[in-house]
Amino acid sequence: MKTFTKQEIAHLEHLYKINLINSVTGLKSANLVGSISNSGIPNVSVFSSVVHFGSEPPLLGMVFRPTTVARNTYDNIKENEYYSINHIQQSIIKDAHHTSAKYPFEVNEFEQTNLEEEYKDNMYVPFVKNAPVQLLMKYVNEYTIQENGTILLLGEIQKLYVEDDLIHTDGFVDLAKGNVVAINGLDGYVKTELIERLPYQRPKK
């Protein structure tokens, strides 16, 4: 196996380092976060850090780096409180990835791509049209990570929209059936295929 000590990692060339360290969490969720400023400028941006923090109440976290384009999303969420999380299906990966470009605040990324804005239920929040899973989220709290200034932002699910044929009778949502992708590292997009669901495990006698 190829090995890297802590000291070797610290001295890696920057791009090599971020490719490597972003790869070794395992696969990551692939989402487009939709937000809008109070002045009416929509934003959509790809995130690979959405993670489950609890089901009662339904809380999801996402990580913001201290200085990236993603701060447009952060600023919008702080202004508006409401935002959307939209799962990325295989057919839109190129446009989804393009939202990582560092556009200035006044540019609407929906207009720079073929991603379509969708507004529903009279909410002032842009969703990504045709995403197989869409979540209306509301800001709950944030935790600043002292070690590097990143921010863990927590939101609560306010409303959930899921394509009918993806939901099993027990609530499981079959993301592979919806062609939802995952992210590998900074720039790898993977398609997924359900191997199987495994039963609830009890200790062996």
Added chain:
Amino acid sequence: MKTFTKQEIAHLEHLYKINLINSVTGLKSANLVGSISNSGIPNVSVFSSVVHFGSEPPLLGMVFRPTTVARNTYDNIKENEYYSINHIQQSIIKDAHHTSAKYPFEVNEFEQTNLEEEYKDNMYVPFVKNAPVQLLMKYVNEYTIQENGTILLLGEIQKLYVEDDLIHTDGFVDLAKGNVVAINGLDGYVKTELIERLPYQRPKK
């Protein structure tokens, strides 16, 4: 689309609710966390919440629920400081999933499965033998989430072991080539296939 309001989610039957809410983050990383108590009892447990928090220094977070079997892992990490993260490949998903069974503290999950303990570099930390990516981690800090008592535990990568043929020349680790799986919801395991790596994006002129 099937819709669920916040109020409807709150009143869902418990198992339906946790299946649903655990599915809608998108795909999740699939890792086995190895730990050991100072009294010498190893533990291995599946986690789907490992997330990237930074590359300089290389920080990964994971989420602990307030009251689950996973707390054996938490207690061990607090005692020993060191632990391992091991990516789950397709051939071991049944054993990996079995580590979610609620065994008492004194049971070594390695002995209840075909997962093999591996010790290396004279470190007092069990790794999962033959995992395509193995990380030696050291506890850095933790943040208690006020909203529900979950704990975000941050660790720093101390040493990284990656199968030689998975690393591209720019540091990207091809997890699909290593048969690394992702998790869908609580109990779905998906195989992955790299579609493509997309180039670094700059704003369109």
